[in-house]
Amino acid sequence: MKKVTxxxxxxxxxxxxxFFPPKTPKGLERLYQTAEALAGKADFFNVTYGAGGSSSKATFEIVVELQKRFNLPVVHHFTCIKHKYDEIRQRLEQFKQADIKNILALRGDPPADDPDYVQGPDEPHYAYELIRMIREHGDFFAIGVPGFPEGHPNTPTKELDSKYLKVKQDAGADFVITQLFFDNNIYYEFRDRVRKVGVTLRLIPGILIITDYPKLIDFCKTCSATIPDFIKERFEPVADNPEETRKRGIDWAIQQCQDLLDNGCPGLHFYCLNKTEPVTTVYNALDKD
Ligand SMILES: Cc1cc2nc3c(=O)[nH]c(=O)nc-3n(C[C@H](O)[C@H](O)[C@H](O)COP(=O)(O)OP(=O)(O)OC[C@H]3O[C@@H](n4cnc5c(N)ncnc54)[C@H](O)[C@@H]3O)c2cc1C
Structure with a gap:
């Protein structure tokens, strides 16, 4: 299997x-149907990892199956919180044996049922330690990391956040996938800020197409992403109208994505929520040349 690099x-x-690992067999079937519909458009897929490793088996199995069915690289998200060094070493060996060559390396958040969890001495405390462990395997793995255009919610300043990203680059990270954002200026400022401290990594913007405004508000609270006024003005008046929300969500996503492509972004990463639509409509509408 190819490395995304x-x-x-x-x-x-x-x-x-x-994709995220679904909870039901029906959800899993839908994930594979969606993957089939998107495979011709995708350079690679990603599969997330439940908080604290709660979906570790499911994530692994889905990554293996997607690679087998579609012969595309699949980036296995891997969070190190609540994982001891020994377990991480074993998991990396398991990935190698399964021909999984692409990892998105994260520390992750404490699980919801243990929000005050503090790592012990036999566990990594930060994502850069996980990256170093992965790099003990030389160039076998391509390593991605999350990027936070508005700064990680628990990092005191954006400048410090940029420096932590540089630490991850120095530890061996190859590329960045960003948290969602709606105002592209937030991404462009992030790009300028991290370039200033020497981050040269590919910064792939993460895109969420708005289809459910109340859910979006909740999600943005948990990840501290700003909902700009122009989004509120567009979506608040139709919040209880799913059809109109979806239409406006598609229109906005096309504008947002086209602007990113026209301004030198190295592609787009869609949080497709395991659904074929509306991501296919947005993708097809873009001028990608
Ligand atoms: C694209 C993307 C994909 C995601 N996928 C998943 C997923 O699959 N599963 C999941 O559970 N979560 C996922 N998340 C959420 C993610 O786990 C949380 O946002 C998590 O808090 C990110 O941790 P990190 O990898 O940035 O960790 P770190 O870089 O370790 O940062 C964690 C905290 O430590 C601090 N810190 C970092 N480096 C240093 C340093 N060198 N010295 C001192 N302090 C430092 C930071 O300020 C931050 O507050 C994803 C997020 C994004 C953007």
């Missing part, structure tokens, strides 16, 4: 789609 070497822009 090999694709980056050949393509200035990539298009990728992120």
């Amino acid at each position: 090999e694709i980056f070497d050949q393509k200035p822009r990539t298009f990728s789609f992120e």
Whole structure:
């Protein structure tokens, strides 16, 4: 299986789609149907990892199955919180044996049922330690990391956040996928800020298409992403009208994505929520040349 970095070497822009492990067999079936519909458009897929490792088996199995069915690289998200060093070493060996060569390395958040969890001495405290462990395998793995255009919610300043990203680059990270944002200026400012401290990594914007405004408000609270006024003005009046929300969500996403592509972004990463639509409509509407 290819590493995504090999694709980056050949393509200035990539298009990728992120799945989460569903809770039911029906949800899993839908995930594979969606993957089939998107495979012709995707350079790679991602599969998330439940907080604290709660979905570790499911994530692994889905990554293996997607790679087998579609012969596309799949980035396995891997959070190190609540994982001891020994377990991480074992998991990396398991990934190698399964031909999983792409990892999104995160510390992760404490699980909801243990929000005050503090790591012990036999566990990594920060994502850069996990990256170093992955790099003990040389260049076998391509390593992605999350990027926070508005700064990580628990980092005191954006400048410090940029420096922590540089630490991850120095530890061996290869690329960044960002948290969602709606105001592209937030991404452009992030790009300028991290470049100033020497981060040269590919910064792939993470895109969420708005289809459910009340849910979006809740989600943005948990990840501290700003909902700009122009989004509120567009979506608040139709919050209880799913059809109109979806239409406006598609229109906005097309504008947002086209602006990013026209301004030098190295592709787009869609949080597709395991659904074929509306991501296919948005993708098809973009001028990608
Ligand atoms: C694209 C993307 C994908 C995601 N996928 C998942 C997923 O699959 N599963 C999941 O559970 N969560 C996922 N998340 C959420 C993510 O786990 C949380 O946002 C988490 O808090 C991120 O931790 P991190 O990897 O940035 O950790 P770190 O970089 O370790 O940062 C965690 C905290 O430590 C501090 N810190 C970092 N480096 C240093 C340092 N060198 N010295 C001192 N302090 C430092 C930071 O200020 C921050 O507050 C994803 C987020 C994004 C943007």
